Amino acid sequence: MNDASSLRTVDVGGATPYVIAIGPDLLRDGARLAAPVRGRHVLIVSDDTVSPLYASRVRAALVQARPQLQVGELVIPAGEASKTLDHFGAAITALAELGATRDACVFALGGGVVGDLAGFAAACWMRGVDCVQLPTTLLSMVDSSVGGKTAVDIPQGKNLVGAFHPPRAVIADTTALHSLPARELRAGLAEVIKYGAIRDPLFFQWLAAEREALLRGEAGATAQAIARSCEHKAEIVERDPLEKGERALLNLGHTFGHAIETEQGYGAPHNDNLNHGEAVAVGMVLAARLSARLGMAPAADTDTLRALLEAYGLPTTIPAGLDPQALLARMRLDKKNVAGRLRLVLWRGIGQAEVVPDVDEAAVLDVLRG
Incomplete structure (x- = not known):
């Protein structure tokens, strides 16, 4: 699956500890992807640049590892202009339509915009469900996917509406950086x-x-x-x-x-x-x-x-x-x-x-x- 010798991990401690995994081809590692999932419902949130590249790979790996999973997907337009209350509402609607229960898990597949928006939706659905960050940009791997700050923008400023919601795991597939401009x-x-x-x-x-x-x-x-x-x-x-x-x-x-x-x-x-x-x-x-x-x-x-x-x-x-x-x-x-x-x-x-x-x-x- 992936070369164990090239895998790096960073432990984040505190009240809600989790592990950051860094290495190649981790988006194909179904066992690693499925490990943080506690229930049956998974919502993959991505954007229209990243989804065509990696969403089917993640879905297939998850279902192969855990065939009983019900996996939904929400795709938003790429870019900071999508980090809005309207798209946050779309994520909440997608969770509702999936029938997501308290043990559901949101997978944030993309850069910082997707990570912030998906994390905020996870923080709010049923007062908080699990989130796994799957950062696909270098910026999100080193910054926005780590630490649990989630938010959306409003016209008056960036990240003014949000919540602290630490992820269950961060899985940074360095292979994804090959497609980065x-x-x-x-x-x-x-x-x-x-x-x-x-x-x-x-x-x-x-x-x-x-x-x-x-x-x-x-x-x-x-x-x-x-x-x-x-x-x-x-x-x-x-x-x-x-x-x-x-x-x-x-x-x-x-x-x-x-x-x-x-x-x-x-x-x-x-x-x-x-x-x-x-x-x-x-x-x-x-x-x-x-x-x-x-x-x-x-x-x-x-x-x-x-x-x-x-x-x-x-x-x-x-x-x-x-x-x-x-x-x-x-x-x-x-x-x-x-x-x-x-x-x-x-x-x-x-x-x-x-x-x-x-x-x-x-x-x-x-x-x-x-």
């Missing part, structure tokens, strides 16, 4: 670089050294990058499952990035809008520049971060045409803020991120104006 691979690598930036200078240096291997999608380097990123996230999530403190560090660059994404309108992936990983890359540079402006960090570290992101083919400046005042207004809606005051993840330099309360809005605006 180069732009999506780079977007995932932005989140990988983030882990080096917030807490692991040696990993940051390794990413600089292994850039060509990672951009080529070499199996060994890619699996190592995914595993290391998941280990970092797992350690943080275990200590802070509901983002009361340390977990906020995982959002380096995200407050700026989400503001950019929201202001440009969650555009379809084929247009000129930045995708999530690209927006986070820009956001990390803005956070580093703000840190330097506030006297927290050396400006040289901002230059080092920007150079690495650009070497990976990622953007580092705000797209033309976005109004700094409008971006600041979006940032005021960020969930990390307290009592209407900006609370941002900034850094002391590479590998030393921290949460800073009550950040001066005038300094933020200066950075947004460039």
